[in-house]
Amino acid sequence: MDEPALIREAQxxxxxxxxxxxxxxxxxxxxxxxxxxxxEDLAADATQEAFLSAFxxxxxxxxxxxxxxxxxxxxxxxxxxxxxxxxxxTTPLEPETGNGEEMESPRWLADPSASPEEQxxxxxxxxxxxxxxxxxxxxxxxxxxxxxxxxxxxxxxxRAVHVPLGTIKSRLxxxxxxxxxCLQAFRELLPAMFRLQEERGT
Amino acid sequence: MxxxxxxxxxxxxxxxxxxxxxxxxxxxxSRLKSDPELAAALDELRQTRAILRRxxxxxxxxxxxxxxxxxxxxxxxxxxxxxxxxxSVVAMLLFICTLGTNLLGRFSFGAAAxxxxxxxxxxxxxxADEGLAATESAVDSAYADLTATPEAYVQAVxxxxxxxxxxxxxxxxxxxxxxxQPLNPWLLLWPGLAALLLAAALFVRWRNQRMFxxxxxxx
Numbered sequence: 001m002d003e004p005a006l007i008r009e010a011q012x013x014x015x016x017x018x019x020x021x022x023x024x025x026x027x028x029x030x031x032x033x034x035x036x037x038x039x040e041d042l043a044a045d046a047t048q049e050a051f052l053s054a055f056x057x058x059x060x061x062x063x064x065x066x067x068x069x070x071x072x073x074x075x076x077x078x079x080x081x082x083x084x085x086x087x088x089x090t091t092p093l094e095p096e097t098g099n100g101e102e103m104e105s106p107r108w109l110a111d112p113s114a115s116p117e118e119q120x121x122x123x124x125x126x127x128x129x130x131x132x133x134x135x136x137x138x139x140x141x142x143x144x145x146x147x148x149x150x151x152x153x154x155x156x157x158x159r160a161v162h163v164p165l166g167t168i169k170s171r172l173x174x175x176x177x178x179x180x181x182c183l184q185a186f187r188e189l190l191p192a193m194f195r196l197q198e199e200r201g202t
Numbered sequence: 203m204x205x206x207x208x209x210x211x212x213x214x215x216x217x218x219x220x221x222x223x224x225x226x227x228x229x230x231x232s233r234l235k236s237d238p239e240l241a242a243a244l245d246e247l248r249q250t251r252a253i254l255r256r257x258x259x260x261x262x263x264x265x266x267x268x269x270x271x272x273x274x275x276x277x278x279x280x281x282x283x284x285x286x287x288x289x290s291v292v293a294m295l296l297f298i299c300t301l302g303t304n305l306l307g308r309f310s311f312g313a314a315a316x317x318x319x320x321x322x323x324x325x326x327x328x329x330a331d332e333g334l335a336a337t338e339s340a341v342d343s344a345y346a347d348l349t350a351t352p353e354a355y356v357q358a359v360x361x362x363x364x365x366x367x368x369x370x371x372x373x374x375x376x377x378x379x380x381x382x383q384p385l386n387p388w389l390l391l392w393p394g395l396a397a398l399l400l401a402a403a404l405f406v407r408w409r410n411q412r413m414f415x416x417x418x419x420x421x
Contacts, residue, residue, distance in 0.1 A: 015268060015270060015273055018268065018273075019267040019268060022265075022266055022267045022268065023265070023267065026262060026265065026266045027259065027262060029266070030260070030262055030263075030266070031259050031260060034260060035257070040260070040263060044263050044264070044266075047266050048266050051266050051267075051268060052268065052272060052273070055268060055273055056274075122258045123258075125253070125256065125257070125258065126257060126258045129253065129254065129257050144254065147219075148251050148254035148255060149254055149255070149257045151255070154219065154221055169212055169215065169216050169221065170212055172215055172219075173208075173211045173212040173214070173215035173216070174208070174211070174212075176211075176215055176247050176250050176251060177211050177247075179250050179254065180246050180247060180249075180250040183250060183253060
């Protein structure tokens with residue numbers, strides 16, 4: 001994929017070129033939104049909204065990491081969603097996460113080839129991580145999701161969140177500290193994930 | 203980890219990502235060797251990061267590609283006949299012309315009427331006053347020029363010399379019953395031209411839209 005060429009064509013209004021970029025980045029944007037919002041439907045809405053606003057604002061992209069630029073649009077869409085949620089708190093029709101029942105559904109699990117035990121481990125791991133992420137303030141959560149879950153480097157995170165590099169370092173450290181404490185509570189519940197980690201070494 | 207400052211944690215976190223400047227890195231490395239608590243904290247942070255990195259990715263519920271409708275793409279404004287980009291301007295000019303001609307026509311009828319209605323009362327009081335009225339009107343011609351159009355003035359004086367009896371019986375608004383001028387054919391031409399232009403513009407737009415839809419569905 002010749003990304004710069006596709007961007008140039010999309011900037012000229014070529015929707016087909018833009019949609020090829022969408023296909024390349026939709027997983028990153030959706031999973032970022034999912035971790036920040038903690039809800040699949042809201043994440044899907046935010047992702048769609050992000051791609052729409054990216055297409056409209058494509059001419060404001062002036063080089064640099066396109067990944068970071070796109071991530072910024074999804075972070076903005078997530079913050080809009082969070083603000084809306086704050087203004088009009090809604091009662092979900094289905095029981096919220098917490099009873100863990102919906103995690104039985106394997107349709108979204110990352111690795112369909114994994115054994116049932118591994119799938120269950122993954123589901124529990126995901127639940128634990130999301131639970132701890134949800135306890136973080138939005139600014140901390142965003143930074144840790146981008147850096148540690150999505151693997152963006154510090155410069156990309158700073159560009160995506162639009163704050164100085166120093167602030168990114170500080171927020172990331174605090175977020176990791178809080179997550180460490182929160183995940184400790186799952187150590188007994190999820191020995192497998194810690195064991196696995198220790199086996200792989202540091 | 204309790205005795206550590208937040209600044210220490212920030213340093214450890216940046217060290218973990220290889221983001222510490224060389225000088226600070228060397229200092230921290232020597233501290234880590236002598237401080238087991240600091241080393242344990244680093245290990246825990248590293249473990250936390252490793253767990254986060256293993257967060258399962260969810261499969262997408264759907265594709266997020268945009269449709270032309272979502273993207274708000276509309277067929278481009280027809281550029282087939284460049285003159286049509288000025289269609290609204292031409293239409294406006296035609297409208298003003300039509301309106302102007304209409305209004306002018308109405309004023310030329312209306313200006314004469316009040317004068318004719320007013321003159322019999324003031325000037326044409328009766329045959330005895332005729333001479334006086336004529337002199338007065340001659341003297342005051344300069345003043346009259348200021349207050350009324352010369353045309354109206356000239357029209358008014360002969361009117362006054364007519365038999366006053368008939369004038370008194372007649373209501374003053376008889377002037378309006380004067381035969382109207384036949385309709386100016388130019389007045390019909392302008393709206394006709396405007397309608398033709400509008401129809402042509404609509405046709406080009408419709409054709410353009412159809413071509414755009416065909417192009418989109420082909421994709």
